[in-house]
Amino acid sequence: MSVSRDDVLRIAQLAELDVEEDALPDVAEQMSRILDYVAQLSAMPASTNGTVKTFVPGPDAIRFRPDEVAPWPLAFGPAAFAPAFKEGFFVVPKLGQFE
Amino acid sequence: MAAGWETVIGLETHVQLRTKSKMFCGCSTAFGAPPNTQVCPVCLGLPGALPVPNGAAIRLAVRGALSLGCTVHPKSIFARKNYFYPDLPKGYQISQHDQPLATNGTLSFVSPERGIVNATIVRLHVEEDAGKSIHDRFPKATAVDLNRSGVPLIEIVGGSARVPTDAQAAARVHRHLRLRHGEGQSARRRQRVGAAGGCHGPQHAD
Amino acid sequence: MSDAKAVADRLVKSKRLNALLTPSKELRSALTAQAAAARPTGVLYGMPVAVKDNICTLEFTTTCGSRILEGYRSPYEATAVTKLKAAGALIAGKTNCDEFAMGSSTEHSAYGRVVHPLDKTRVPGGSSGGSAALVGAGALPAALGSETGGSVRQPASFCGVVGIKPTYGRVSRYGLVAFGSSLDQIGVLGRSVHDAARVLSVISGRDPRDATCEDRDPLRLPTVPESLQGFVIGLPREYFPAELDPAVRRACDRAVRLLRDLGAAVREVSLPHTAYAVPTYYVIAPAEASSNLARYDGVRYGPRFDGHADLRGLYRATRGQGFGAEVRRRILVGTYVLSAGFYDAYYRRAQQMRALIAQDFRNVFDRGVDLLFTPTTPSPAFKAGEKLSDPIAMYMSDIFTVTANLAGVPAISLPIGRVKGLPIGGQLIGQAFLEDEMLEAAYALERVVPATDEA
Numbered sequence: 025m026s027v028s029r030d031d032v033l034r035i036a037q038l039a040e041l042d043v044e045e046d047a048l049p050d051v052a053e054q055m056s057r058i059l060d061y062v063a064q065l066s067a068m069p070a071s072t073n074g075t076v077k078t079f080v081p082g083p084d085a086i087r088f089r090p091d092e093v094a095p096w097p098l099a100f101g102p103a104a105f106a107p108a109f110k111e112g113f114f115v116v117p118k119l120g121q122f123e
Numbered sequence: 124m125a126a127g128w129e130t131v132i133g134l135e136t137h138v139q140l141r142t143k144s145k146m147f148c149g150c151s152t153a154f155g156a157p158p159n160t161q162v163c164p165v166c167l168g169l170p171g172a173l174p175v176p177n178g179a180a181i182r183l184a185v186r187g188a189l190s191l192g193c194t195v196h197p198k199s200i201f202a203r204k205n206y207f208y209p210d211l212p213k214g215y216q217i218s219q220h221d222q223p224l225a226t227n228g229t230l231s232f233v234s235p236e237r238g239i240v241n242a243t244i245v246r247l248h249v250e251e252d253a254g255k256s257i258h259d260r261f262p263k264a265t266a267v268d269l270n271r272s273g274v275p276l277i278e279i280v281g282g283s284a285r286v287p288t289d290a291q292a293a294a295r296v297h298r299h300l301r302l303r304h305g306e307g308q309s310a311r312r313r314q315r316v317g318a319a320g321g322c323h324g325p326q327h328a329d
Numbered sequence: 330m331s332d333a334k335a336v337a338d339r340l341v342k343s344k345r346l347n348a349l350l351t352p353s354k355e356l357r358s359a360l361t362a363q364a365a366a367a368r369p370t371g372v373l374y375g376m377p378v379a380v381k382d383n384i385c386t387l388e389f390t391t392t393c394g395s396r397i398l399e400g401y402r403s404p405y406e407a408t409a410v411t412k413l414k415a416a417g418a419l420i421a422g423k424t425n426c427d428e429f430a431m432g433s434s435t436e437h438s439a440y441g442r443v444v445h446p447l448d449k450t451r452v453p454g455g456s457s458g459g460s461a462a463l464v465g466a467g468a469l470p471a472a473l474g475s476e477t478g479g480s481v482r483q484p485a486s487f488c489g490v491v492g493i494k495p496t497y498g499r500v501s502r503y504g505l506v507a508f509g510s511s512l513d514q515i516g517v518l519g520r521s522v523h524d525a526a527r528v529l530s531v532i533s534g535r536d537p538r539d540a541t542c543e544d545r546d547p548l549r550l551p552t553v554p555e556s557l558q559g560f561v562i563g564l565p566r567e568y569f570p571a572e573l574d575p576a577v578r579r580a581c582d583r584a585v586r587l588l589r590d591l592g593a594a595v596r597e598v599s600l601p602h603t604a605y606a607v608p609t610y611y612v613i614a615p616a617e618a619s620s621n622l623a624r625y626d627g628v629r630y631g632p633r634f635d636g637h638a639d640l641r642g643l644y645r646a647t648r649g650q651g652f653g654a655e656v657r658r659r660i661l662v663g664t665y666v667l668s669a670g671f672y673d674a675y676y677r678r679a680q681q682m683r684a685l686i687a688q689d690f691r692n693v694f695d696r697g698v699d700l701l702f703t704p705t706t707p708s709p710a711f712k713a714g715e716k717l718s719d720p721i722a723m724y725m726s727d728i729f730t731v732t733a734n735l736a737g738v739p740a741i742s743l744p745i746g747r748v749k750g751l752p753i754g755g756q757l758i759g760q761a762f763l764e765d766e767m768l769e770a771a772y773a774l775e776r777v778v779p780a781t782d783e784a
Contacts, residue, residue: 040623040626041657057720061611062612065609065675081511083540088177091180093143094149096503101404102629105404107627111260113267115264120640169629171385173538
C-alpha cells in the first residue's frame with residue numbers, strides 16, 4: 025500500500041496539519057511502511073454474515089447523569105487560559121475569503 | 124427549471140431538548156447568560172475531560188420518537204463526527220451514526236398541494252449542539268461563545284418533501300411535538316435542507 | 330512522613346535524568362505548602378508521588394510533553410490526583426513523557442529525552458519514562474503513569490521497578506489527557522509491589538465524572554500469601570518465541586521455577602491471535618488519537634503559533650508546529666484509516682481482531698487458569714537513538730504489553746533479574762477486576778526472586 029505525496033497532502037488537510045514540502049516524501053514513506061505493516065490484518069477473512077463482532081472494554085451500558093445543574097468545577101475561567109479572549113469571547117481569525 | 128426534474132428537499136430538523144443541564148455535562152442550558160459563563164471542562168473541550176450523558180435527555184428523545192411512531196431501538200450507539208470549527212470545542216460532535224436511537228416513523232401533515240401526506244421519518248437520533256460563532260462583533264475575527272456547546276438536541280431526518288410548501292407544513296407539525304420539559308419558552312428549532320457529511324469516527328461512548 | 334525539604338532535595342539531585350518537568354523552585358514551595366496541609370489520617374500521609382505530565386493537576390503545568398500545551402495550567406485536576414491528595418499524599422511534580430503518551434522510549438518529548446537511571450546512554454522506556462526513571466533512581470517511592478499500549482509496564486521493566494496497569498474501568502480517566510480512549514488507563518510505578526499497590530488502591534474506584542469507570546469500591550489490597558498453592562499460572566507459548574533473547578528467557582525460567590516452588594501449578598497455554606496484536610493496536614490507537622487530538626487547535630488554550638492570517642492558517646500552524654513528528658505521524662495514520670474507503674479495510678478489521686484477542690484471554694481464563702506469566706519486554710533498555718529511524722522497530726517493543734490493553738485486563742511488571750547489568754521485568758496478566766489475585770502472586774514472587782542477579 026503505497027501512500028503518495030498527494031495522499032499525504034489530502035490527509036494532512038483533513039487533519040488540519042501542515043506538512044512541510046521537503047518533509048512530504050519522508051512522511052509518505054513512513055506512512056506507507058506503517059500501513060503495509062498493519063495491512064497484515066487483511067489476511068484475516070472478512071466477516072461473511074455482515075455482523076461485525078467487535079470489543080470495547082468497560083461497562084456494557086452507559087451510566088447516565090441526573091438532569092441537574094451541577095457542573096464539574098473550574099478553578100478559574102477561560103479568560104485565564106485562552107490565547108485570545110475579548111469581552112467574554114474566544115477570538116479567532118476569520119475563515120478565509122476563498123476557501 | 125428543466126422539464127422532467129422534480130425538486131426534492133430532504134428535511135433535517137434539530138430540536139433542542141428542554142433539559143436543565145447539557146447533554147454531556149452539568150452546565151446549565153438556560154438562555155441569555157453572559158458569554159462563556161455556562162461552561163465546564165467537558166463542554167470547553169479541555170484536555171482530559173469526559174462526557175457523561177444526561178438520562179433525562181434520552182427519555183425526552185424516546186418520547187419524541189414514540190410520538191412520531193418510530194421504532195425505538197433498545198441499543199443505540201454514540202459516535203463522533205469529526206470536523207474542525209471554532210465553536211466545536213472537541214473537534215468532533217458526539218452524535219449517532221450507524222445505530223441511532225430510533226428509525227422508521229411517520230409524520231402526517233396536510234399539504235396545501237397534496238392534501239394529507241404521510242411522510243416517512245427515516246431516523247431520529249440524539250446529539251449535542253455546538254457553540255455560537257459571531258462574525259460581526261470584531262473586525263477580521265470571529266467571536267466564539269461556548270454556552271450553547273453541549274446542549275442536547277435531537278435530529279429528525281424526514282422523508283423528502285416534494286415542494287417547498289410541504290416542508291413548511293411539516294415544520295409546523297414538528298413544532299407541536301411535545302418535547303418541552305415544561306411550559307414556557309418554546310424549544311428552539313433549526314431546519315437545514317440537505318445532509319451533512321464528515322468522516323466516520325471511533326465508536327465509543329466518549 | 331517525608332520531610333518536604335528532603336523530598337525536594339532528592340528530586341533536585343536527579344535533575345540529570347531530565348525526568349521532572351517542574352522547575353525546582355516551584356517544586357520546593359509546592360511541597361512545603363502541601364506538607365503543611367496534608368491530612369495526617371490519610372493512608373498515604375506524606376508519601377511523595379510524582380504525576381505524569383499527561384494527567385491534569387492544579388499544581389504545576391500540564392504539557393503532555395508537547396509544545397502545543399506549553400505553559401498550560403489546567404483549571405481542574407484529575408480525579409486520581411484529588412484522591413491522592415485526600416489520602417495525604419504530596420504531589421511531587423510532573424514527569425516527562427513521550428508527547429501525548431505516544432512512544433516507547435520518552436525520546437519523543439518536546440522537552441528533551443529522559444535518561445535511564447543506571448545507564449545514561451540508554452532510554453528509560455516510555456511513554457511514562459520520567460515516572461519510571463525517578464522511581465528507579467530512588468528519588469520517589471511511587472509515581473503515576475499512564476498506559477495505552479504498555480507505557481507503564483515497559484518502562485518499569487527497563488528501569489527495574491514495579492509497574493501496574495489496572496483493569497480498564499478500575500481507575501477514573503477524568504483528567505487523564507485522552508490518547509486512545511478505549512485503551513487508556515492511569516497506572517502506577519512503584520519501588521515495590523506494596524508501594525505501587527497502595528497508590529493504585531487509593532486512586533481506584535467509582536467516579537461520576539467518568540462514564541467508563543465501573544461503579545465499584547476502591548481496590549481492596551490482599552495480604553502477602555504464605556504460598557501460591559491453588560494458583561494455576563499459564564505460560565502463553567506465543568510470548569516465548571524461539572528468537573527470544575536467551576538471557577531474558579533464563580530470567581523468566583528462573584521466575585517460573587520460583588512460582589512452582591511457591592506451590593503454583595504452571596502449564597503452557599496459547600493465545601493464538603497474539604501475532605496480530607501490534608498491528609491491531611497500531612490501527613486502533615492512532616485512529617482514536619487522531620480524533621482525541623483534534624481539540625488542540627490554538628482556539629481555547631495553549632500557545633498560538635505564527636502564521637495565522639485566517640482560521641485554517643491558525644489550525645495548520647498551531648498543529649503543524651505544536652505537535653512533534655511522532656504525534657503528527659500517528660494523527661496522519663489515524664486519519665487515513667478512518668477516512669472514506671479505508672474504514673472497513675483497516676479500522677473495522679482491527680476492531681474484529683481486537684475481539685478475537687480479547688476472546689483468547691477469556692478462553693484461557695475460562696479453562697481454569699488464574700493468571701498468565703510472560704516476559705514484559707523482549708529485551709532490556711535499548712540505547713538512545715537506536716530505534717528512532719524505524720517506527721516499526723520502536724512499536725515492536727510493545728509486543729508483550731499491548732494485548733492487555735486491547736483486552737482491558739490488568740497486568741503488573743516486576744523486576745526478575747538483570748541482563749548485562751540492566752534490569753528486566755516479568756509480567757503477570759490477570760483477569761478483569763481480579764487485581765487482588767494478580768497482586769497476591771506478585772507479592773509472593775517479589776519476596777523470593779533475585780531481582781538484581783544476572784539471569
